Amino acid sequence: MTTATEQAAFDSLNPATGAVVGTHPRHDAEAVQAAVRRAGEAARWWAGLGFDARKRRLLDYKAVLVANLGRIAALVRKETGKPIGDATLETVLTITHLDWAARNARKVLGPRRVSPGLLGANLAATLQYLPLGVVGVIGPWNYPVFTPMGSISYALAAGNAVVFKPSELTPGVGVLLAELFRRCVPEREVFQVVTGLGETGAALAGDPGVGKIAFTGSTATAKRVMAACAANLTPMVAECGGKDALIVDADADVAAAADAALWGAMSNAGQTCVGVERVYVVERVYDAFMRELTERARAVRAGEDYGPITMPAQTEVIRRHVGDALAEGATAVVGGTESVRPPYVDPVVLTDVPEDSSAVREETFGPTITVRKVASAEEAMEKTNAVSYGLGGTIFSGDARRATELARTMLSGMTAINSVISFAGVPSLPFGGVGDSGFGRIHGADGLREFARPKSIARQRFPLPGMTITSFSRTPADMERLVKLITFLHGRRKR
Incomplete structure (x- = not known):
């Protein structure tokens, strides 16, 4: 959504001709804060839909992207100058990733039982991955559909709302992606766009209502974004440059x-x-x-x-x-x-x-x-x-x-x-780097987990007789039995 308290605007230009492609608001910190607040409300609703309902809506979004593939590619061409074939290719790849994220979110993130081990034989242990809430995405201009959607698709599939700040060189593409999403999810502002220059991105990274920032750009800019995130201990995934x-x-x-x-x-x-x-x-x-x-x-x-x-x-x-x-x-x-x-x-x-x-x-x-x-x-x-x-x-x-x-x-x-x-x-392979190329991963199962938090639950099904060890009522005999058990299980054995 681009209605806010902006006082100024900026133009996106066709780099090949210098012609104005579109004019967009420069969202200030107040406008960003308002978008994040709306996203927080939408995130609770979106997470509450569950995996199956989100999957249906994301697959609807996929179909809308396919139907508008030519329109998207044409706008990418205008804002970047790249050939229409290249713009089409990145949009096609985006669609395949969206499909994978929607179809695999439950399998990767849904609750599952895990082994509690012999010491925890009386426990039922489960693991699941819960949404972070609001994910802020700061995208680049070189692949203005494929790269940011590599975070947006997986964050949405994981149950989060997204506030996306596209590059000031390709803002129209970001606005269009959010506009098409609203056709499939009109009830809440689950996917919003804020446009502007560096200060808009800084406001998004520094907003305490953001659960994680996904950044793509230069290594130098990533360090500045990290500094903004540090004020609130906001985690971040960074995909930076390469050689x-x-x-x-x-x-x-x-x-x-x-x-x-x-x-x-x-x-x-x-x-x-x-x-x-x-x-x-x-x-x-x-x-x-x-x-x-x-x-x-x-x-x-x-x-x-x-x-x-x-x-x-x-x-x-x-x-x-x-x-x-x-x-x-x-x-x-x-x-x-x-x-x-x-x-x-x-x-x-x-x-x-x-x-x-x-x-x-x-x-x-x-x-x-x-x-x-x-x-x-x-x-x-x-x-x-x-x-x-x-x-x-x-x-x-x-x-x-x-x-x-x-x-x-x-x-x-x-x-x-x-x-x-x-x-x-x-789509099933994680994407990301090491060293000055950044950290964290998008795409694949790792990309889904990047935008979720692990939740561990251990439920006692029955007490272990003679093994009262987490109570002030435990006895020396209880501890002796524990030591004997651990020695049997983990003591040195002949190979």
Whole structure:
């Protein structure tokens, strides 16, 4: 809901043309507080519906999203500049995640009996996961449907109400998502949107009525959001930046690896947190890989195959990273600093970039890629794990067992094998990072539990005779029997 006490408004712009797409209110702290208060009331009603009723309504919402898929994708295209095919793809993936969350919430979060152990043989132990109440979601602009809905869908399925603050670059998409939800749930304001700039997000993060914040954005901004959350000990899940690597082993399908590397690096103009920014290629296939990559990269066109740089200031970051790499001895085999022509950036492929260069160690978030020759996949993994980020990554190898072993050693939350970014499309797999890439998980069972609190219940069915141990009436004989039992159960035994 966007009616509140705002005194000002702001425009969202098409980054490709500069045309105004829409005008939205700058919700102040009072407006945010009012939205959270309404959400608190709605949360109690929504939680009280139970899993089955929520499932029906969320599946209705899914159907509404499908019916409005073209409208959503068109608005994403206007606010981000990305091709309509890419906007459609992220909406389709969003729909599959919503479906999974709705259908699996009861199985993951519903009450179930757990074993009380032999010492608790007289107890009935149950575990369930209860809603947090109000979840605040602060979303990004690069995937304005898929990324925030990865939190919103799972939070709603878990029984929470949501207050969503979309990026100031893509506010219209957030408003539309909430508008379509109200068609399925008109009774209460279960899913609201507040729009504005940084101060609106800060007000949401600092509101004591919020049970958890789900944030997606830069590592630096995540730290500021955490500081706002700390005032109320509000927990947070943070999905931050990445510097993902793709490793090409000696027995890999080189053509497939090059195709995946190019898509991972250039799609969405490189503005993908789990996009490919670094490639390490075993020397035996390096030359073949470079031939495949450069031939493909030269055929990709900014403005046709991918859109503009959505955030204008990012073009200078891209220019600096490319310029620094070249000044430090790198070679531009495709493009160069001249590729930066705002609002577009043409494909850039750099080789022999020093590992301490900003182009290797900092998130570029543009259609650039660095490629380095290595002696082995093990050396590639060592270099991959040397940066502070740990979001996703990719392994290309002809040996499934070896690829899996390498994937397990990659310091990242997710790894794809012989594909790129494929883990994001699997609803049952959790999504999130380590290190500077953040903490917590969305998607999958872990994503449902992220927006719930575990509730443990132990019910005594009958007293244990001769084992009165949690009472002041216990005797030395009771304790002696307890020690004998624990020695029998857990004392050292012959193997």
